[in-house]
Amino acid sequence: MASATDFRIQSSTSVRGNSEKRAELKKSVLNRDVSLAHSPASSLSFELNPNKTILKQHIDAFFDFVYPIPCYAFVHKATFCQSWAQGAHNPRLLKAMCGLTARYIASGDTERLQQATRWIQEAEMQLLMRLSEPSMSDIEALMLTTLDHIIARRFSKMLVTACLAARLAFMMRLNYDDGRLSFLTQERRRRLMWAIFTMETLYSSGRMEFTGCPKDTIHLQLPCNENSFTLDIPVTTEPLKPAGIPNVSHLGLMAYNVRVLDIRDRIQRLSHTITHRQKPLVECVALINGLVDELNVLRHSLPPQFTFDKKNLFLRAYTPQRTPYVMFHTWWHQCQCDMYRFTIPGFREGLPLEELQNLPSDFVAYCRDKCLKHALAVANIMITVTEMGKDIFITDPALVMCTFHSARVISRLGSARFANLPKDVLIAKLKACSDILETPAEIYPTTKLLRGGIFDLIHDAERNSGDSSPLRSNWETEQSGADSDAPGIQRPGIQGSTQSSVPEVYSKYSVTDEIRKLKFYQEDDEPAQECQNGDQDTEGNGTAIASQQIMMPGTSKEYSSQPYLPMPQDVIVNGFGFSEHESGATTTPYDVSMTLGFEPSYGECQPDLFLDSFMPLQNDWNMADPGYF
Structure with a gap:
């Protein structure tokens, strides 16, 4: 019979054996991670084998390329770098930061970019596990993962993380000032809250259903200038809509970008009101005049160092501040341009031709003249930047939205x-909108996609096409005035239109276009889907032929969302909750032809098949919005 002493000896031996097994397992995991290190970046394991040189490269890239993007300047550099040097940093923020910035320092290295995607995934998984105990740095990390989703075209994930960021910010009451905190902490809170607001204005395109952080919920002053934030110099600014005389002495480019994007958001809402006939046009014109006045007041409030001229651009051209500086002036002109787009016949956001004909001709001519004037101003800004230096990189991914629209x-x-602009002038302006995107197109998939559309516009202008579109050069047999535009011609999936001489073209890119094409599994629709599949099998090649007719020529999977691996919460590897052997995308493969969205809410004003390829989408994503004003 075993004695108590024998039992204690056996238990001690068992414990030592288990400890040795755990040590061996930990060592094998470490060795496996090291064995996977085919490049310096892929050897980065934040808990096990941190490489400070590699980490510093990513941190520097963040403050050089991401921080300057308007309204993403919410991480205080000195505070973060000190906490990182002392090992007291938030590892989720660091991981999100490195995953986001890898594309800037290793854009051609597939292996490093895949590793960066895993960092984003690991950071997101850890953030989701901490939803009940959020911190400000966690919300900052969530904002960076959201930006990565936008850049990588993972739009369904972007919607979720953006919503979470807003909810967590409200939970922490970041939308209110707290006088008990230091100035630096208060400013970080303000910048983070305004970043959430402005990010939503960019992807919501004025639609209420995608607005989770309305400005009425933000009871904060605007961000201060960059110098005061960097050096922790307490200053007082003003709210988004000042009650009295504006006090702009301490405002910086971030604050001015917040204001111009707020105005743009209201312009987008007004555009929906006009195109969906939610208010009489007379009332909408009064609202237009009010927004124009706001834009003019905003521009006149700029201090001399922020006005657009070659000297001010030169002083910022090779500093990170070039991006918010150029983007403010680009957005200002883009707002003016978007204000009058409803008078352009054939544009999706334009009124039908018969309604335009009922408007006073001088009013329509005035609106079109203003729209063209500000679109040319955007092109002129791009010319000024590229003349200053072809290597000047404007890092904001939204730049392509402005240049493509213009x-x-x-x-x-x-x-x-x-x-009737001279042909050489027209081509020069179009090329300016394309040239500025040369470097961004190497990094941002959406920029590469839309830059191709601008190339087609240039091609159309060079061959003197009539009604051009980004797709027209792909249809070499299609000519202006061909039978395809003749009245009465019906095409598969397109309703007849009384304005067939003015075909609707793909004129505007927005994230809501991408959101509309998302496909989600509907449990109640499963039998119907199976029935439809059976019908397709019995119909032979007819459906396939129709599908080919509405596909954009040269469609490629090149612009699909970047792979993002599913992560079951019950799988824990390396302490990250991530299984490295799993694979499989969670989003529907991206089809560029679906970017050119079908709009049931426009009734008979549908795209021309040869000018705007489209795929039928779910009607509930395209219904007219309720009134905004």
């Missing part, structure tokens, strides 16, 4: 049918 307006309103 290129479409210039292509349409600058044509012989309207302003």
Whole structure:
């Protein structure tokens, strides 16, 4: 019979054996991670084998490329770098930061970019496990993962993380000032809250259903200038809408970008009101005049160092401040341009031709002239930047939205049918919108996609096409005035239109276009889907032929969302909750033809098949919005 002493000896031996097994397992995991290190970046394991040199490269890249993007300047550099040097940093923020910035320092290295995607995934998984105990740095990390989702075209994930960031910010009451905190902490809170607001204005495109952080919920003053934030110099600014005389002495470019994007958000809402006939046009014109006045007041409030000229651009051209500086002036002109787009015949956001014909001709001419004027101003800004240096990189991914929109307006309103710009001038302006995107197109998939559309506009202008579109050069047999535009011609999936001589073109890019094409599994629709599949099998090649007719020529999977691996919460590897052997995308493969969205809410004003390829989408994503004003 075993004695108590024998039992204690056996238990001690068992404990030592288990400890040795755990040590061996930990060592094997470490060795496996090291064995996977085919490049310096892929050897980065934040808990096990931190490489400070590699980490510092990513941190520097963040403050050089991401921090300057308007309204992403919420991480205080000195505070973060000191906490990182002392090992007291938030590892989730560091991981999100490194995963986001890898594309800037290793854009051509597939292996490093895949590792960066895993960092984003690991950071997101850890953040989701801490939803009940959020911190400000966790919300900062969530904002960076959201930006990565936007850049990588993971739009369904972007919607979720953006919503979480807003909810967590409200939980922590970041939308209120707290006088008990230091100035630096209060400013970080303010910048983070305004970042959430402005990010939502960019992807919501004025639609209420995608607005989770309305400005009425933010009871904060605007962010201060960069110098005061960097050096912790307490200053007082003003709210988004000042009650009295504006006090702009301590405002910086971030605050001015918040204001211009707020105005743009209201312009987008007004555009929906006009195109969906939710209010009489007379009332909408009064609202337009009010927004124009706001834009003019905003521009006149700029201090001399922020006005746009070659000297101010030169002083910032090779500093991170070039991005918010250029983007403010680009957004300002883009707001003016978007204000009048409803008068351009054939644009999706434009009124039908018969309604435009009922408006006073001088009013329509005035609106079109203003729209073209500001689109040309955007092109002129791009020319000034590229003349300053072809290597100047404007890092904001939203730059392509402005240049693509402006290129479409210039292509349409600058044509012989309207302003009749000289051919060389027209082509030069279009090329300016394309040239500025050369470097961003190597990093951002959406930029590469839309830059291709601008190339097609240039091609159309060079061959003197009539009604051009980003797709027209892909249809070499399609010519202006061909039978395809003739009245009465019906095409598969397109309703007849009384304005067939003014075909609707793909003129505007927004994230809501991407959101509309998302496909989600509907449990109640499963039998119907199976029935539809059976019908397709019995119909032979007819459906396939129809599908080919509405596909954009040269469609590629190149612009699909970047792979993102599913992470079951019950799988724990390396302490991250991530299984490295799993694979499989969680989003539907991206089809570029679906970017050109079908709009049931426009009734008979549907796209022309040869000018705007489309795929039928779910109607509930496209219903007219309720009134905004």
